Amino acid sequence: MGRNYGSLGRRRTGSATTQWVLIGFILGFGCAAVAGLALVIAAVSGALGPDVEGLIVAGRPTQTPLVITATPEPVTPTLEPTEMLLPTATVGQVVVVAPSPTPLPPTPDPNLIQVEPSATPTVAAPTAAAIAQVSTVPEPLQSKLTEMRRVDGGTFLMGTTAQEVAAAVTECTNVYQGVCTLAYGEDSSPPHQVTVDSFLMEVTEVTYDQFLTFMNWKGPNSHRNGCDGQPCLATRAEDPNSNVIFDSANYRVLDAIRNFPVVGVTWYGANAYCRAIGRRLPTEAEWERAARGPQNFLYPWGNTFDTALAKTSRPRVDPAQAGAAAVGSYPAGASAFGMLDMAGNVAEWVSDWYSPTYYVQQAQSAAPIINPVGPPAGVEKVVRGGSWDAVPFFSRSVHRQSREPQSAAFWIGFRCAADLNAGGAGAAGAGLPLAGTTPLAATSEEETTANSQPTLPPPPVIPTSSGPLPTLPPG
Numbered sequence: 001m002g003r004n005y006g007s008l009g010r011r012r013t014g015s016a017t018t019q020w021v022l023i024g025f026i027l028g029f030g031c032a033a034v035a036g037l038a039l040v041i042a043a044v045s046g047a048l049g050p051d052v053e054g055l056i057v058a059g060r061p062t063q064t065p066l067v068i069t070a071t072p073e074p075v076t077p078t079l080e081p082t083e084m085l086l087p088t089a090t091v092g093q094v095v096v097v098a099p100s101p102t103p104l105p106p107t108p109d110p111n112l113i114q115v116e117p118s119a120t121p122t123v124a125a126p127t128a129a130a131i132a133q134v135s136t137v138p139e140p141l142q143s144k145l146t147e148m149r150r151v152d153g154g155t156f157l158m159g160t161t162a163q164e165v166a167a168a169v170t171e172c173t174n175v176y177q178g179v180c181t182l183a184y185g186e187d188s189s190p191p192h193q194v195t196v197d198s199f200l201m202e203v204t205e206v207t208y209d210q211f212l213t214f215m216n217w218k219g220p221n222s223h224r225n226g227c228d229g230q231p232c233l234a235t236r237a238e239d240p241n242s243n244v245i246f247d248s249a250n251y252r253v254l255d256a257i258r259n260f261p262v263v264g265v266t267w268y269g270a271n272a273y274c275r276a277i278g279r280r281l282p283t284e285a286e287w288e289r290a291a292r293g294p295q296n297f298l299y300p301w302g303n304t305f306d307t308a309l310a311k312t313s314r315p316r317v318d319p320a321q322a323g324a325a326a327v328g329s330y331p332a333g334a335s336a337f338g339m340l341d342m343a344g345n346v347a348e349w350v351s352d353w354y355s356p357t358y359y360v361q362q363a364q365s366a367a368p369i370i371n372p373v374g375p376p377a378g379v380e381k382v383v384r385g386g387s388w389d390a391v392p393f394f395s396r397s398v399h400r401q402s403r404e405p406q407s408a409a410f411w412i413g414f415r416c417a418a419d420l421n422a423g424g425a426g427a428a429g430a431g432l433p434l435a436g437t438t439p440l441a442a443t444s445e446e447e448t449t450a451n452s453q454p455t456l457p458p459p460p461v462i463p464t465s466s467g468p469l470p471t472l473p474p475g
Contacts, residue, residue: 293336
């Protein structure tokens with residue numbers, strides 16, 4: 001029998017309204033039941049399985065966010081670091097959990113620094129060898145250092161006798177046609193026993209290359225008063241016979257003489273250089289010990305002078321060849337301890353103040369003389385060894401000469417020494433005046449003596465690129 005639907009287009013009756021309400025209630029209840037069931041399943045899965053591990057741990061998101069929400073600004077609750085936030089159903093929000101076969105590790109926070117646990121670090125103490133490698137020598141000078149050799153200490157007879165001086169004067173006059181007098185050797189006697197500790201000494205004299213590297217390290221114009229407030233050396237600006245050229249910025253010499261012994265250097269310049277490289281000037285006693293050797297020879301090689309073993313003014317040479325030779329040019333003239341050029345080439349500054357009566361005082365001392373450092377003060381400094389412009393008389397290892405420490409002679413150079421150990425011969429700077437002490441003024445004629453070679457013209461000057469300077473004839 002056919003059903004009539006024409007009444008649906010008319011106004012609904014009360015019975016029809018009730019039917020629609022019942023249908024809406026059933027549908028609403030069904031949707032709510034489905035949503036609640038989904039939330040229960042999600043909660044149980046999060047509690048029993050690892051699929052939702054790390055949704056939000058310690059306030060940090062997982063590698064791939066799994067929360068899908070319709071809420072524009074979700075609120076993240078504050079949790080303890082060990083808690084796990086579980087999804088909570090809210091009106092208008094659906095949480096979908098996607099199962100994962102393998103749990104993903106949390107992504108490291110780039111703002112945090114991960115520190116791996118480790119054992120307490122252990123810092124090893126530096127070894128003695130490592131400490132010894134640390135040098136206080138200025139870097140520009142480190143590659144310029146001269147080889148040093150050990151000089152064995154001991155007790156020896158320092159100085160000479162009146163008879164030996166007389167024989168040397170006769171040889172000077174008759175063999176070498178020189179001018180020598182007994183007065184030149186009076187301050188070198190009487191002989192007296194001296195004991196020195198073992199020490200180190202440079203094999204060769206300090207060269208232009210080494211000393212001018214030191215001057216350039218000190219800086220422009222340092223030659224004027226840069227060595228303990230005193231001049232270091234004379235340049236051509238101070239003496240036209242100097243080989244040292246200063247161009248207002250650098251110090252230099254021609255390459256041909258870079259390996260020659262530096263001359264025109266003051267005692268203050270020599271002392272400052274040795275201190276800068278961690279060394280010192282040798283004492284007068286040390287210098288004589290190194291030159292004479294354990295046999296106590298008169299010359300480094302023996303008791304008879306040989307013109308082929310040292311650079312002196314004999315035999316006479318062409319004036320153009322006058323002057324010092326490159327250091328180490330006479331290896332056969334080495335002392336027993338291996339020191340070169342200690343009987344010629346250039347004379348050498350030592351640390352001691354000079355007194356013409358010092359040997360007499362030493363010989364009269366009742367106490368043993370151990371590591372002497374010379375008088376406490378004076379007017380001049382001791383100079384040892386012969387030179388290119390002097391006769392062999394001045395090259396005897398026992399001979400003493402002296403000059404004012406500010407003097408910049410062109411026949412005087414130097415070499416450095418060093419203590420062998422903490423108990424070595426003399427402290428660093430031995431023979432230096434005490435702080436605040438100035439050289440003494442001469443109080444009588446006895447304070448000075450004619451011990452040095454006669455004043456001779458300087459060696460020929462090597463020309464510069466702008467033309468030669470005046471050349472003076474040699475002595």
